Amino acid sequence: xxxxxxxxxxxxxxxxxxxxxxxxxxxxxxxxxxxxxxxxxxxxxxxxxxxxxxxxxxxxxxxxxxxxxxxxxxxxxxxxxxxxxxxxxxxxxxxxxxxxxxxxxxxxxxxxxxxxxxxxxxxxxxxxxxxxxxxxxxxxxxxxxxxxxxxxxxxxxxxxxxxxxxxxxxxxxxxxxxxxxxxxxxxxxxxxxxxxxxxxxxxxxxxxxxxxxxxxxxxxxxxxxxxxxxxxxxxxxxxxxxxxxxxxxxxxxxxxxxxxxxxxxxxxxxxxxxxxxxxxxxxxxxxxxxxxxxxxxxxxxxxxxxxxxxxxxxxxxxxxxxxxxxxx
Amino acid sequence: xxxxxxxxxxxxxxxxxxxxxxxxxxxxxxxxxxxxxxxxxxxxxxxxxxxxxxxxxxxxxxxxxxxxxxxxxxxxxxxxxxxxxxxxxxxxxxxxxxxxxxxxxxxxxxxxxxxxxxxxxxxxxxxxxxxxxxxxxxxxxxxxxxxxxxxxxxxxxxxxxxxxxxxxxxxxxxxxxxxxxxxxxxxxxxxxxxxxxxxxxxxxxxxxxxxxxxxxxxxxxxxxxxxxxxxxxxxxxxxxxxxxxxxxxxxxxxxxxxxxxxxxxxxxxxxxxxxxxxxxxxx
Numbered sequence: 377x378x379x380x381x382x383x384x385x386x387x388x389x390x391x392x393x394x395x396x397x398x399x400x401x402x403x404x405x406x407x408x409x410x411x412x413x414x415x416x417x418x419x420x421x422x423x424x425x426x427x428x429x430x431x432x433x434x435x436x437x438x439x440x441x442x443x444x445x446x447x448x449x450x451x452x453x454x455x456x457x458x459x460x461x462x463x464x465x466x467x468x469x470x471x472x473x474x475x476x477x478x479x480x481x482x483x484x485x486x487x488x489x490x491x492x493x494x495x496x497x498x499x500x501x502x503x504x505x506x507x508x509x510x511x512x513x514x515x516x517x518x519x520x521x522x523x524x525x526x527x528x529x530x531x532x533x534x535x536x537x538x539x540x541x542x543x544x545x546x547x548x549x550x551x552x553x554x555x556x557x558x559x560x561x562x563x564x565x566x567x568x569x570x571x572x573x574x575x576x577x578x579x580x581x582x583x584x585x586x587x588x589x590x591x592x593x594x595x596x597x598x599x600x601x602x603x604x605x606x607x608x609x610x611x612x613x614x615x616x617x618x619x620x621x622x623x624x625x626x627x628x629x630x631x632x633x634x635x636x637x638x639x640x641x642x643x644x645x646x647x648x649x650x651x652x653x654x655x656x657x658x659x660x661x662x663x664x665x666x667x668x669x670x671x672x673x674x675x676x677x678x679x680x681x682x683x684x685x686x687x688x689x690x691x692x693x694x695x696x697x698x699x700x701x702x703x704x
Numbered sequence: 705x706x707x708x709x710x711x712x713x714x715x716x717x718x719x720x721x722x723x724x725x726x727x728x729x730x731x732x733x734x735x736x737x738x739x740x741x742x743x744x745x746x747x748x749x750x751x752x753x754x755x756x757x758x759x760x761x762x763x764x765x766x767x768x769x770x771x772x773x774x775x776x777x778x779x780x781x782x783x784x785x786x787x788x789x790x791x792x793x794x795x796x797x798x799x800x801x802x803x804x805x806x807x808x809x810x811x812x813x814x815x816x817x818x819x820x821x822x823x824x825x826x827x828x829x830x831x832x833x834x835x836x837x838x839x840x841x842x843x844x845x846x847x848x849x850x851x852x853x854x855x856x857x858x859x860x861x862x863x864x865x866x867x868x869x870x871x872x873x874x875x876x877x878x879x880x881x882x883x884x885x886x887x888x889x890x891x892x893x894x895x896x897x898x899x900x901x902x903x904x905x906x907x908x909x910x911x912x913x914x915x916x917x918x919x920x921x922x923x924x925x926x927x928x929x930x931x932x933x934x935x936x937x938x939x940x941x942x943x944x945x946x947x948x949x950x951x952x953x954x955x956x957x958x959x960x961x962x963x964x965x966x967x968x969x970x971x972x973x974x975x976x977x978x979x980x981x982x983x984x985x986x987x
Binding site (some may be wrong): 433434463466471488543 | 972
């Protein structure tokens with residue numbers, strides 16, 4: 377959990393261009409060992425494109441990327457064995473049984489054990505960990521949606537990865553399933569020194585799961601820090617309410633402590649009904665995204681709106697793909 | 705370590721093939737698998753005693769080995785179907801996210817398809833041998849012929865199938881591939897000797913592996929004097945080896961190239977897009 381560990385992901389000036397569309401325009405961030413890093417951003421910000429470049433599934437247009445010390449564009453099998461990817465399953469391996477598939481996929485990692493890590497993760501143990509114990513001998517197509525997603529996580533973890541990627545892991549979940557899933561991820565994060573990187577467009581999710589959040593908007597990182605740092609660093613406008621002489625007041629201020637001190641110095645006991653609401657992460661996030669959209673954070677966005685929003689709804693980042701289709 | 709990981713693709717691939725082969729022949733799947741060979745047997749049963757052009761040779765004896773050849777060729781269609789379906793449902797992307805996964809996937813698929821083909825042959829040949837008179841099954845040389853034609857045929861048809869499967873866009877498009885394959889089968893002397901067909905059709909048929917697989921199987925399972933009803937009154941082993949070998953070579957050179965290209969393009973976003981498309985079609 378200590379963000380002071382060695383650098384696991386290093387991204388500098390990452391650019392991705394599909395035809396005339398710049399999907400990523402100089403993305404820079406790092407992830408450290410043992411950290412849970414959330415990449416937060418609205419739909420179409422380029423999150424999926426970024427994570428797929430890190431996973432070695434896509435080639436980038438420009439920039440420096442290093443994942444576990446290697447360029448993912450040229451990652452070898454040993455590199456692949458150190459990485460876990462939680463894919464959103466659909467119909468694949470429907471005839472396989474849960475235990476059978478995990479045990480089978482484990483065999484791919486057996487040759488990649490090191491002194492520190494014994495691979496793969498024992499299938500029975502892993503099944504218990506993700507709470508699929510009573511479904512171990514079920515055919516995968518018989519699992520419910522939530523159970524399948526637990527299996528997806530188990531598949532991502534079966535090689536005891538040093539780094540785990542999750543792309544929009546809770547898209548389409550109901551609140552209860554989302555809650556369960558969060559507990560599962562938090563459990564994994566607490567259990568070992570696996571670094572976890574996830575993307576989400578849900579601020580509450582990022583806040584709940586992540587040690588650190590990077591906010592991606594229009595292909596740029598617009599903020600980077602812990603939830604508390606973000607709230608402080610960017611807007612930092614707390615809301616102060618008070619009553620003076622029967623009159624109610626509301627004011628947004630940067631230094632709420634200083635402001636309140638001043639208030640008391642001036643009016644003393646005449647002040648009543650004081651309430652200070654610290655700026656929430658949500659305010660920060662909305663302010664950031666809004667700022668970027670109104671053009672302060674980067675070049676005018678009018679041309680990419682069409683490209684980035686013309687996507688697939690739920691997963692949002694279909695934009696890059698569409699553009700890619702037209703290039704091919 | 706290098707050597708060990710090098711064999712992972714093979715051992716994991718083969719065990720993958722075994723598991724899927726078992727799945728293909730258990731439960732409700734069994735019916736699908738056994739249906740076509742059994743229907744074919746029934747058809748052969750009804751005209752097994754009909755004579756071919758006053759030659760004294762029974763059609764049953766000519767058709768049963770030819771049909772074995774055809775079922776070897778059908779391995780190609782199986783591979784195309786598996787590849788297109790499993791690319792769409794995300795199986796291939798999972799393979800891509802696993803070390804050695806893509807190679808193991810293909811090894812498993814070829815192993816499984818070959819296993820299916822061999823099972824079809826057994827389903828046809830074992831009862832067929834009792835049903836049809838005039839097969840020659842007691843010579844080592846004939847079985848050796850069966851084995852090399854079978855092996856060469858599996859490699860040729862499945863490598864070509866893998867290459868085609870990688871180029872075909874979707875399972876729907878894969879369905880359309882079945883038509884030309886059926887057309888080739890119908891002119892390849894499987895259900896009726898090719899000598900009964902016009903010259904130009906005979907020439908066309910000899911470009912494709914199906915005719916040669918049928919011929920190879922006939923040469924393996926029929927007595928030598930039955931070569932009299934073939935083109936050039938010969939089993940033409942050298943030509944069989946040449947044509948099947950050429951297809952195998954083309955397939956083995958082409959398949960890795962196009963498969964690598966196909967695998968490289970798979971990503972989560974693509975599979976999400978496939979899903980979107982498929983769900984729209986269903987809904």
